[in-house]
Amino acid sequence: MxxxxxxxxxxxxxxxxxxxxxxxxxxxxxxxxxxxxxxxxxxxxxxxxxxxxxxxxxxxxxxxxxxxxxxxxxxxxxxxxxxxxxxxELLPVLQALGAWGEPELGERRPTDAVRAHWFALPLLRALEGEGLVEVRLDEGRFHVHAGATDGPVYGDGPAPADPDAVLTLDTPTCVALSRGDLPLTEAIRDGRVEVTGDSPLAKQLREA
Missing domain, CATH: 1.10.10.10 (Winged helix-like DNA-binding domain superfamily/Winged helix DNA-binding domain)
Structure with missing residues (x-):
């Protein structure tokens, strides 16, 4: 080479x-x-x-x-x-770059491609605690491993095992979270994100 x-x-x-x-x-x-x-x-x-x-x-x-x-x-x-x-080890680098780039997102352009799992990294930044979280969007499902330090931190499609929490939201809400316009805790309190599950992580999210 x-x-x-x-x-x-x-x-x-x-x-x-x-x-x-x-x-x-x-x-x-x-x-x-x-x-x-x-x-x-x-x-x-x-x-x-x-x-x-x-x-x-x-x-x-x-x-x-x-x-x-x-x-x-x-x-x-x-x-x-x-x-x-x-x-x-580049995960925190990408997380920092994504946080820095939030103001650059603006409105989605007609030429912009999108995949449901691209929302995983901004959502991970908003999650506290540890556990498997399934996210259900209009455009598809993905799952994230909150607090993971080794192995995959997210994946496309439904969670591979029973998730600790399920978040159901529409795409505009997910975009607002990704742009930094809407904190996750506020979106949950306002009913824009539905949290289901009985785990400590699910309860923590509902009570935040």
Whole structure:
């Protein structure tokens, strides 16, 4: 592989951007925070990226120790990409970047793609406590692992096990939460988010 481009600056921020500053890299990390993904799944959930660029970024990320590639056992027998421990350390970086970018969201443009699970990271920022939370939106379902420090922090579709809490809300409310216009506690008190479940986390959310 060709050598990685570098800013050639003795600065930790510059060194970090040497690794993750290329277009699409951090969005690939966003997708892999959901756990192992096949190349075709990544391409489907990164609208706008070319196959050549995605393949190149994945090779760069594997070389830089952010991801690994492994083959699933039969009958799957497909290759999947997943984050290393070093790659998972980018979660707070993405969270901080997302919080900083909230004022940039504005209204959704006609050309803007959207996936239900893209709301997972802003929702994680609003959740306190630990537990499995299923989120039901007009546009689909996803689940988040609140307080997770290892492994996937969210996933597309219904929760893989009985969730500690279920949040039901419409897409405009989720967008308002993502933009920072509406705190989660206020949305729950106003009835814009319905919380169901008997776990301590569900009770904590209803009583906040």
């Amino acid at each position: 060709p050598p990685r481009r570098s800013y050639d600056q003795y600065c930790s921020a510059a060194r970090a951007l040497d690794v993750v500053g290329d277009r699409w890299t951090l969005l690939i990390v966003r997708e892999l925070l959901a756990g192992p993904r096949r190349y075709t799944d990544l391409h489907a959930d990164l609208p706008g990226v070319s196959t050549d660029v995605l393949a190149s970024r994945l090779k760069d990320m594997e070389r830089d120790g952010l991801t690994t590639r492994r083959r699933l056992p039969p009958p799957g027998a497909a290759y999947v990409y997943e984050l290393t421990a070093r790659g998972r």
